[in-house]
Every structure is written in C-alpha cells, then in structure tokens.
Amino acid sequence: MYGSSKALAGALAACGVLVVLPGSAAAAEIRIHDVQGAGRVSPLLGQEVAGVRGVVTAVRPEGNSPGFWFQDPNPDGDPRTSEGLFVYTPDEAPRVAVGDAVSVSGTVAEYYAVGDGEQPETTPNQSVTELAGATWQVTGTAPVPAAEPITPDSVPEAYAPDGELDALPLDPARFALDFYESREHMAIAVEDARVVGPADSYGALTVTSKPGQNAGERGTTTYTGYDQQNSGRLKVEPIGAPAPAANVGDQLAGRTEGPLDYSRFGGYLLAATALGEHRPVGVRPEVTRPPGEDELAVATYNVENLSATDEQGKFDRLAHGVTTNLAAPDVISLEEVQDDTGATDDGVVTADRTLGRFADAIEAAGGPHYEWRQIDPVDGADGGEPGGNIRVAFLFDPARVSFVDRPGGDAGTPVEAVESGERAALSASPGRIAPADDAWRASRKPLVGEFTFRGEQVFVVANHFTSKGGDQPLHGRVQPPVRGSEQQRIAQARLVRGFVADLVAIDPQAKVLVTGDLNDFGFSPAVSALTDGGLLSSPAASLPPTERYSYVYEGNAQALDHVLITPGVGEVDYDVVHINAEFADQASDHDPQLIRMR
Known part of the structure; x- marks a missing residue:
C-alpha cells in the first residue's frame, strides 16, 4: 500500500484551497462517477470513500499539485458524470505508473485555486473534485482507457x-x-x-x-x-x-x-x-508603411512597465518595433512608462532616464531623435506595479511635428479647454484631465498635448484606463461574469469625452485623437461612453470584427488598445501592427496601432 497516511497534510497549497467536510460514505461500492456526480460539486463532498477502482491514465510527479489521474473503464452511461478523478498526494511523488489498476481510498474534496485575498467561498473560479489524504493499492495492470x-x-x-x-x-x-x-x-x-x-x-x-x-x-x-x-x-x-x-x-x-x-x-x-x-506556420511581425510627406502618423503603444532599470535588450527590441515595424511615427502615445528606478519603491517619480534611454535606443536603431513630454505623478497614486509609478507620455519627432508648450501642467492641476481667437487651445500643454476626480483613483491620469503639423493644430489625449484585474473570469462559476472594474472605466471615459466635447464646442473642426490602452473592448460600455453620440468614432470599425485585436488573453484575441477621432480629423488610414501579442517571444504584451491623417 502506497500513499500518505496524513489525512489532509499539505492540503492548503500555495495557489489554492482544498475544501473537505467530515463524514463517511456508505459501505456499498463507490465508483468514480458516484464521486463526481451530475454537478460541479461532488455529492460525497467531505466523505471518506474506500476501494474506488480505476486505471491510472497520467501522473503529475511534481509542482504545486502532485498526484495522479485514474479513470473507470466502465462508464455508467450518464453524460453528466465524469469517469475520471485526481488523487492529490502532497507529501510525495505518487508511486504509480500509467496502466496500473488501482483501488483508492481517501476523502472527497473540492479544490479551489484562489487568487490573492480570495477564499474558496468567494473565489469566482470553479473547483475540481479530487481525493485527498489518499491511500491506494496497485492491484495489477489494465488497458488504459482511450482518450x-x-x-x-x-x-x-x-x-x-x-x-x-x-x-x-x-x-x-x-x-x-x-x-x-x-x-x-x-x-x-x-x-x-x-x-x-x-x-x-x-x-x-x-x-x-x-x-x-x-x-x-x-x-x-x-x-x-x-x-x-x-x-x-x-x-x-x-x-x-x-x-x-x-x-x-x-x-x-x-x-x-x-x-x-x-x-x-x-x-x-x-x-x-x-x-x-x-x-510553425511562419506568421511574421507586421511592418506598416511610412507616412507620406503630408500625412501625420500617430501611434499608441503599451511598452509594458518600461523602466530605466531594464536591460538594454528590452529598449533595443522596442526601438526596433518603433523604427521598423511602425515606420517611425511622428507622435507616439506611450503607456506603462515607469519611473527612473522602476519597481523600487523609493519615492522617485521622475522618468527622464527611462524616456531618455528609449529615445536613444530609437535613434541608435536608425529612427528620429524623439523628444518627449510627460507629467510626473504623485508617488504611489496611479496604480500599476508597486513602486513603478507608471504613467502615459508622448514621444514626438521635432523634425516633423511641433509640440505646443504651455506652462501650468502638473500632477494635480486639471487642464482646461480654452479659447484662443477662433480656435480651441489648452490651458496647459501637456496637462492632465481632472486628476483629482475619484474616477482616477489608483489609476493613470490622461495626458493631453497640443501639436502642430504643417500649420495644422492637433490635440492628442493619451490614456491608460484602470485594468480589468477585478473582473471575474469568463470560465468562472458565476455566469455571466461580474465585470467589477467596469464602472470605473465608464466614469473615466465620461471625463475624457467631456473634455473632448469642450474642445469641440469651442472649435467644431478641432482635430482630437483619443489614444491608448483603454483596457476594454470596442463593444464595451466604457468605449461606448466615448463613442456614443458621434463625438468620437473608431477607425477600427473599418476592419472586419475578427481583425480588431491588439492583445491575446487565454486564447481570445481582443481589442484593448484604441485610437478614436473627432469628425474634424477627417479620413484616416488605420493599422493595428501585430508584432507582440501573437508571439511567444514578446517585447511587450500589447500590439501598437496607428493612424495616418492628412
């Protein structure tokens, strides 16, 4: 007889919780499908079962959850009841082999893999039925049930x-x-x-x-x-x-x-x-075309916690993406730019070293000598990796586009749309939208900048809305999943839309681009809060629905990054440049995108 004699020793694994209740099953023979039952939770939860028979189909010798799977080769005919079961052996690698016929005794448990701060009763994740505190006998060998x-x-x-x-x-x-x-x-x-x-x-x-x-x-x-x-x-x-x-x-x-x-x-x-x-099928990173002489190219790119403390290789790869794959856009809205000491929580909020290293890497890769504009956040106030102080920022090519600098923009002062003759202007450039509003609690504040290109005025709003980290998973036990973070993004979208509306109220032909990682889908209420009423539209709508993505999560390609435009922008050429999200080897987990406008 092999196995652990400790009833539940080690049952609380680092990544989850094993739920058991005391009791014992009836003396009649218990089959695997009896343990599994016709629902997600075993009807024998917490009970001791003895002599459950089956054939070992796989062994997991190590990791957070060592054990083995066994399966009854004689199913009961009920399509709801599984014929497989997992035996959890926390104390040792299980001494069984595929093809062993086994008779297993143990406690029926439901294992919930929980995240930080979760408990089995509150986690949205489903459970798996298994036997804990198990002992077993190898009674011979048998054909392995066919998959x-x-x-x-x-x-x-x-x-x-x-x-x-x-x-x-x-x-x-x-x-x-x-x-x-x-x-x-x-x-x-x-x-x-x-x-x-x-x-x-x-x-x-x-x-x-x-x-x-x-x-x-x-x-x-x-x-x-x-x-x-x-x-x-x-x-x-x-x-x-x-x-x-x-x-x-x-x-x-x-x-x-x-x-x-x-x-x-x-x-x-x-x-x-x-x-x-x-x-491999040979899918290659995409390369977009460079802008024409009379086209302004504006890109948005989440560079995934870029910090001055990163290895040069990351800067070089991102720089190659900018110069080669994006064809050196005139303006780049960056997301997830960290401070100069990265995740070290030391009170530093400046990011000139981070942005300087990036600009130098781009120039070394054959790109333009970009300048940048950004506003340092209040330490610890904008979410993201603790100590990193991520923020949005602009890179721009001064040989192609001019940045209109106006003083007064800082972490706490809201930017306003103001009149400048017959045109709209910013009270401060760069400036932040309503930074004290509760909608931006523990989240990045949008950065607004005013640019000129060939005598034309263009406003760019760089965004990184609050993450979807609080949302329940698609595969969870609560359906439909609760999107707990959504209301904050909707509130953020309304503030951004309100600011754009102020600019357009002053100048109906104002050219405004709302860019960035909005952390939500084109069909979401948050993005709809920006596009409702036609003040802003999404050039992505020109693509087939299956081609609108910039991120891949759990096998779903999805659109989290967006470029939205006001009617004054006119016709644009829009491109999502797939260079990261589809690949095992990534410089960032997001794909950049850009528009070219005349």
Whole structure:
C-alpha cells in the first residue's frame, strides 16, 4: 500500500484551497462517477470513500499539485458524470505508473485555486473534485482507457448557463463549460490543433478545437462580443516539460492528449501526456508603411512597465518595433512608462532616464531623435506595479511635428479647454484631465498635448484606463461574469469625452485623437461612453470584427488598445501592427496601432 497516511497534510497549497467536510460514505461500492456526480460539486463532498477502482491514465510527479489521474473503464452511461478523478498526494511523488489498476481510498474534496485575498467561498473560479489524504493499492495492470476525441462539433457553441454554476445541474449537450465539467479528469484528445494563445512563461499555450470559430487571418480566435466567448479554446499544459515556443497560428500536428484539468490561469486545460508536433506556420511581425510627406502618423503603444532599470535588450527590441515595424511615427502615445528606478519603491517619480534611454535606443536603431513630454505623478497614486509609478507620455519627432508648450501642467492641476481667437487651445500643454476626480483613483491620469503639423493644430489625449484585474473570469462559476472594474472605466471615459466635447464646442473642426490602452473592448460600455453620440468614432470599425485585436488573453484575441477621432480629423488610414501579442517571444504584451491623417 502506497500513499500518505496524513489525512489532509499539505492540503492548503500555495495557489489554492482544498475544501473537505467530515463524514463517511456508505459501505456499498463507490465508483468514480458516484464521486463526481451530475454537478460541479461532488455529492460525497467531505466523505471518506474506500476501494474506488480505476486505471491510472497520467501522473503529475511534481509542482504545486502532485498526484495522479485514474479513470473507470466502465462508464455508467450518464453524460453528466465524469469517469475520471485526481488523487492529490502532497507529501510525495505518487508511486504509480500509467496502466496500473488501482483501488483508492481517501476523502472527497473540492479544490479551489484562489487568487490573492480570495477564499474558496468567494473565489469566482470553479473547483475540481479530487481525493485527498489518499491511500491506494496497485492491484495489477489494465488497458488504459482511450482518450475521448474532441472534434469541432464536440463542444457546444453556447458557453454557460446563467447563474451560480455550482448550484446548477450539468447540461453538457448545451453548454461548453458543462461539457468540460462532465469530462473533468478524463483523458481527452485533440487532433491537429491550431494555437490561438502563444506559449507563455509558465510553459503553457492555448489551442482551439473549433478552427472556424471567429477565426482571424493570422490564426487568431477573436473575442467579438460578450456572448462570443469562443468555446473551442482549451489551454494545453504538458506534464513534465514546457510547451514549445509556439505562436498564434502554429499547429500541434497529430494528437495532443491527456486528462482534462482546470486552472484559474485560463480555465479548463488539457494536462498533456502526449503533445502533437509543433509546426510553425511562419506568421511574421507586421511592418506598416511610412507616412507620406503630408500625412501625420500617430501611434499608441503599451511598452509594458518600461523602466530605466531594464536591460538594454528590452529598449533595443522596442526601438526596433518603433523604427521598423511602425515606420517611425511622428507622435507616439506611450503607456506603462515607469519611473527612473522602476519597481523600487523609493519615492522617485521622475522618468527622464527611462524616456531618455528609449529615445536613444530609437535613434541608435536608425529612427528620429524623439523628444518627449510627460507629467510626473504623485508617488504611489496611479496604480500599476508597486513602486513603478507608471504613467502615459508622448514621444514626438521635432523634425516633423511641433509640440505646443504651455506652462501650468502638473500632477494635480486639471487642464482646461480654452479659447484662443477662433480656435480651441489648452490651458496647459501637456496637462492632465481632472486628476483629482475619484474616477482616477489608483489609476493613470490622461495626458493631453497640443501639436502642430504643417500649420495644422492637433490635440492628442493619451490614456491608460484602470485594468480589468477585478473582473471575474469568463470560465468562472458565476455566469455571466461580474465585470467589477467596469464602472470605473465608464466614469473615466465620461471625463475624457467631456473634455473632448469642450474642445469641440469651442472649435467644431478641432482635430482630437483619443489614444491608448483603454483596457476594454470596442463593444464595451466604457468605449461606448466615448463613442456614443458621434463625438468620437473608431477607425477600427473599418476592419472586419475578427481583425480588431491588439492583445491575446487565454486564447481570445481582443481589442484593448484604441485610437478614436473627432469628425474634424477627417479620413484616416488605420493599422493595428501585430508584432507582440501573437508571439511567444514578446517585447511587450500589447500590439501598437496607428493612424495616418492628412
């Protein structure tokens, strides 16, 4: 007999909580499908069960949750009840092998992977049913149950029923999350799967079992609406080895198989015991065209916590993206520029060294000698990485465009739209929009700058709205997910729109560009608060819905970064330049975008 004799030793893992209640099951034979039940939470939760039989299908020897999966080769015929189960062995790597026939005893538990500050009763994440404090006997060997093929037609299009999923019976023929739950811990397989989320730093990637679902030209699966969750997405995390450095659009040729698990980092995942052959398709970073002599090119780029303390390699890669892929825009709205000492929380708020190193790297890469404008925030007031004091900033090419400097802009003074003859102007340039308003609590304040290009006046509003970190996951147990951070972004959008309206009220032909990482989708209420009424419009609407993305999260390509324009801007040429989000090797996690205007 092997296994831990400690009932729940080590059950509180660093990344989650194991929930058990005292009790014991009846003496009748308990099968795996009895433990799993017809819902998400086991009907035997907290009870001791003995002699649960099955065949080992996979072993996880190390990590946060060592143990093994076993499966009953004789299913009960109920499509709601899984025939697979995980045995958690926190004290040691389990001494079993694939193909062992085992008889397992232990306590039925629900494991909730929780985030910082969460508890099992409050986490939005789903649980996985498992046996804890387990002992087992190897009774022989047996054929390993065949993995169930997951085809394009297997998983329902509809994602989840509305409500608290733990309280609902499963309907695997109707809802994707129910389908996956009904196969929890069972061996599944996908064939020739397309990668829709690049390999990450944790050695995992995301594939789709539905290759036609909201497919983009470069191999993406695009998130086009709150009711378009893309049910074919499935995270793949190989057991014992990292995933290959695959990019979006690549293929895992042949069969990828293993037990179906669940992680708060992406939802349901295939814990791969066998991985298809990585076949790159050769998707390359895009290169946009340079602006014409009479075109003003304005870009927005989230440079992901860029700090003067970063290695030169990061500056060089970002600089290459600016000079080559973006063709050296005239103006760049930057997001996530950190202070000169980065994440060191030492009271420093200046960022001239950070921006200076970036400008030097761009010039060394063959780009123009950019100048910059920004306003130092109050220490610790603008959110982001603690100590980093991230802010938005402008880079501009003084050989092509002029910045109109007006004094008075600082961290706490609001910029105003003022009259200047028959034209609008800024009371301070650069200046911040309503920095004391509660909408910007622990969030970056927008930066407004006034530029001139070939005698034309252009206003640029650089933004980085509050993050979606407080929103519940698409794959969570509460459906539809609560978007807890949304109201703050809506309030931020209304302030920005109000400021733009003030400029346009003075000059109806004012050329205003609202740029940046708005941390929300083109179909979201926050972006709608900017575009409602036609004061601002999105050139991205000229693209097919599946091509509107600048970020890839959990296999969903999505649009978080935006350029919006007032009617006075006129016709523009708009381009999202895909150089980061689709690739395992990234200089930033966002793609830049730009418009060219005459």
